[in-house]
Amino acid sequence: MGIEAILLFLIAGLALVGGGILMSMAVAPKLKTKVKAEPFECGIETFGSSFLQFRVGYYLFAIIFLIFDVETVFLFPWAVVMKDLGMVAFVEVLIFLIILGLGLLYAWKKDALKWE
Amino acid sequence: MYLSIYDFSSFFQSIDNWLTSTFPEPIATIIVWILIGVSAIAFTALLGLSLVYAERKVAAWFQLRIGPNRVGFQGVLQTVADITKLIMKEPLTPGTSDKFLYNLAPFLMMLAPFIVIGALPYAEGLQVMDLNVGVFFVTAVSSIGVLGILISGYSSNNKYSLIGSMRSGAQVVSYELSAGLAIMVIVVMSGSLQFSEIIEAQRDGWWIFKGHLPVWIAFVVFIIAGTAETNRGPFDLAEAESELTAGFHTEYSGIKFAFFFLAEYVNLFIIVVLATTLFLGGWMPLHIGDWEAFNNIADIIPPIFWFLGKVSALIILIMWFKWTFPRLRIDQLLTLEWKYLLPISLVNIVLAAFIILMGWHF
Numbered sequence: 243m244g245i246e247a248i249l250l251f252l253i254a255g256l257a258l259v260g261g262g263i264l265m266s267m268a269v270a271p272k273l274k275t276k277v278k279a280e281p282f283e284c285g286i287e288t289f290g291s292s293f294l295q296f297r298v299g300y301y302l303f304a305i306i307f308l309i310f311d312v313e314t315v316f317l318f319p320w321a322v323v324m325k326d327l328g329m330v331a332f333v334e335v336l337i338f339l340i341i342l343g344l345g346l347l348y349a350w351k352k353d354a355l356k357w358e
Numbered sequence: 359m360y361l362s363i364y365d366f367s368s369f370f371q372s373i374d375n376w377l378t379s380t381f382p383e384p385i386a387t388i389i390v391w392i393l394i395g396v397s398a399i400a401f402t403a404l405l406g407l408s409l410v411y412a413e414r415k416v417a418a419w420f421q422l423r424i425g426p427n428r429v430g431f432q433g434v435l436q437t438v439a440d441i442t443k444l445i446m447k448e449p450l451t452p453g454t455s456d457k458f459l460y461n462l463a464p465f466l467m468m469l470a471p472f473i474v475i476g477a478l479p480y481a482e483g484l485q486v487m488d489l490n491v492g493v494f495f496v497t498a499v500s501s502i503g504v505l506g507i508l509i510s511g512y513s514s515n516n517k518y519s520l521i522g523s524m525r526s527g528a529q530v531v532s533y534e535l536s537a538g539l540a541i542m543v544i545v546v547m548s549g550s551l552q553f554s555e556i557i558e559a560q561r562d563g564w565w566i567f568k569g570h571l572p573v574w575i576a577f578v579v580f581i582i583a584g585t586a587e588t589n590r591g592p593f594d595l596a597e598a599e600s601e602l603t604a605g606f607h608t609e610y611s612g613i614k615f616a617f618f619f620l621a622e623y624v625n626l627f628i629i630v631v632l633a634t635t636l637f638l639g640g641w642m643p644l645h646i647g648d649w650e651a652f653n654n655i656a657d658i659i660p661p662i663f664w665f666l667g668k669v670s671a672l673i674i675l676i677m678w679f680k681w682t683f684p685r686l687r688i689d690q691l692l693t694l695e696w697k698y699l700l701p702i703s704l705v706n707i708v709l710a711a712f713i714i715l716m717g718w719h720f
Contacts, residue, residue, distance in 0.1 A: 247394070247476055247487035254395035255472035258402065259465050259617055266445045266613035279453030281516050284603045292454075292515045300528050303692065307531045310700070314538045317707070318494055321545040324711055332715050339704055346701070355696045357689035 302354045306346075313342055364660045367483030394486060402472060405627055406620040407437040413623075413677060420681040441616060449612035452515060459513035464610070464617040467506030471624040474500050478631050479553040481641045481662040492553040493545060493636075497538055500628060503621065504530045510618070511606035522605030525688055526589055532695040533586040533593075539703035540580035543572050543710040544636040557640040564639035570718065572710035577637045579699055579706070584629035585676055586691070588622060592683035593691060630672040634665065638672075641665040 281288055317335070324331050349355055377386040411426070411434060418425025426433030451460060474496050476486040489495050504527055511523020545551060547569055548559040559565075565573050586593040602608075607618040634640060641661035645653045686694070 244487065245489070248473060250391050250395055251398065251473045251476040251486075252469065254398050255469040256465065257395070258399045258472065259468045262445070262613050262617065263449075263464075266447075266449055269446055270448045270612060272448060278448075278450055281452040281454055281514065282603075282609055284518060284608075288516075292517050292520065294517055294520060296521065296524055300524055303528050303532065303696075306696075307535065310535045311531075311538075314535065314542070317539075317542055318545065318551070321542045322549060322551060324546045325549040325714060328715060332711050335711060336708060339708060343701070343704060346696075346704075350697070355692070357692050 299357055306349055306354065309345065310342070313338075364662075365482045370483065398472070398476060398486070402475060402620070402624060406623050407441065409623040409627065409673070410437045410440070410619070412673065416674060416677045417681060420678075444616040445613050447612040449614055450609075452609050454515040455609065456513040456515070459509050460609075461614075463506050463510035463513065464614045465506075466509060467503060467621040468617050468624075470499055470502040470506070471621055471628055474628050475624065477553070478628065479557060479635060479640055480631075481660075481665055484662065485553065488552060488554050491551045493541060493551045493556070496628070496632065497534075497541065500625070501531075501534055503625065506621070507606050510610070514606070514609035516609055518602045519606050519608050522602045522608070525595060526606055528688075529589070529593065529595075529691060530587055532692060533583040533699075536579050536695060536699040536703045537583035537587060539700075539707055540576040540583065541632070541636060542707055543569075543576040546707070546710050546714055547573065553635060553640075557635060557642060560639040560642050563645070564637065564642065566637045566639075569710075570713060572706050572713060573637065575702065575706045576710070577633070579703055580633055580637070581672075581676070583695075583699065584633065585679055586695070588625045588629055590622075590626060591676060591679040592686055594680075595685055595688060595691065626673065626676065627669070630669050630676065633672055634668045638668050 281292075316338070320331060320335055324335075374386075374390065377389055380386075381389065414436070415425045415433075417423075426436035429435040429439050451457060477489055477492055477495055477499075479485040479488070507526045507530065508523050511519040511521075511526070514520075544556065544565055547565060548556045550556055550559070562568075566577055585591045607615060610618060641664050643653075643656040643659060643661065643664050645656060
């Protein structure tokens, strides 16, 4: 099958998860009480807001990830034609990766990759 | 020597011919769609059940226990009993949660690996869609799963779920880079993104044998990054019980929890199938140089068994990691990726391109 199989798998996946939940709704007991609606968290009563501050480090890693993920997207077409283009493609990607490597080195030296 | 009787495509072609000759065109197409859809669902369910059973049995062997052995022969029906129990449990929704996102997360979690399953090659002709950008498609779609993790942690309105999902998200996106670069080494070597062509390129030897140093490095990096991407083994700090209860799926119960569990094992299967296809020749039998007799015997074993054998071996390896290495801390985890695996992968891809340029691979 060709590309339309993606649509087929999307529908079948929805049927799998939706069917499972519907089946469970049909056979599982339903009894809503106040205690059941409380979040479990770690077993004891929750206190305070659940939306904590978390460290800025996650944000830095997300930014660096974005750069390198886009780089991966650029590299995929190169990887396919590398064999045919030969020396030109090799030199070009070498320059590309050296620039990126310098970027990683800069982030490293700036302690953006440090987690303490 | 090559045995064409193991080619599945003629088998499926005959079914297709029979359907189109018996029914009018639209009905035949619908029947084909239903057949494929139902078998994909059955395959996924069977996969989840058998992998959970295997996990419990392997864990038991590593700890010198017996493991499940009461329900069915050697406990093979244990996971069926478990899933039946989970379906019959009341699915609780915390009153303070974001209802829409809370219910959306299991769908996102499960859909991404389920679509990927359709693009993977299992044997000659046994592949639903052989896309010409197959490798790219798989890496792109499988990274949607991280949205499910983040949404489930955010919508549960629970401190530990939120921390667990943030950790998990950072981990999955980080290790995606190394995994992608490791895959790219094979793309450079075979010059194609299509799974069938990558496997065809390994007819005279798997990449792990004929690819020299860059492929060995890429294989090790891919196995480490793949284990981390599936939140398994020593990298399961998102669900470190002692600090975070159960991580991002703490608030889920009943069948919705079951889907999180199923998605984890389907993701494991996808990583292992990718490693098999790209590095270990997929369904290609093992051939050793000019050992005629050995090669002929290897050809007689159907490709699907070669495929399943390699996949099972890698699955056992990844389960072995889980019971051998202690769990990493989040800073160790990110250091391992950003300061070791990523620079190694970047140098490795240049090395692979250089070897291709010089024509040193054989």
